[in-house]
Amino acid sequence: MSGGVQPTRAEVDKRYDVFHTDCPARDVVDHVTSRWGVWVLISLRSNSLRFYELRESIQGISEKMLAQTLRALVQDGLVWRQVEPTTPPQVTYGLTEFGGDVGEPLSELFDRITRRLAPSDTG
Incomplete structure (x- = not known):
């Protein structure tokens, strides 16, 4: 929208x-x-995080699925991608403002669930 006019509901x-x-x-x-x-x-x-850091932080995800998921989230404008021109290239990902807005309630949901669960050895 141009002019900063917010759409009505x-x-x-x-x-x-x-x-x-x-x-x-x-x-x-x-x-x-x-x-x-x-x-x-x-x-x-x-x-x-860099690609490999993301892969390590999300146990169980394959490189292929992480790449596909990141590609979709970048295309949607939720995640930004920065490539460093090194050999091999270093690729870093982060949340856009939109991604932060969308991710906030997901983080709150995750935090609420983990607070309510009994302590575990893996959590």
């Missing part, structure tokens, strides 16, 4: 019907709530 509801398969917001919701999208956003909540 009715305008947003008219443009974005997340229950319709053609809704562009639906793809973003699908990427955020995918099996690995949630964990990427939570992992990046505190600071930016």
Whole structure:
């Protein structure tokens, strides 16, 4: 939108019907709530990480799935990607402002769940 005018709720509801398969917001919701999208956003909540650091922080994710998930989140504008021209290239990822906004409630949900669970040896 130009001029800084915020859309009204009715305008947003008219443009974005997340229950319709053609809704562009639906793809973003699908990427955020995918099996690995949630964990990427939570992992990046505190600071930016290199690819291998992300892979190590999210146990169980393959390089292929991490790359696919990051590609989708970058395309959606939730995550930024910076490539250092070294050999081999060093790629760093972090949350955009939009990604931070979207990731905040996910982090809160994660924190609430972990506070309520009994202590474990792995957590």
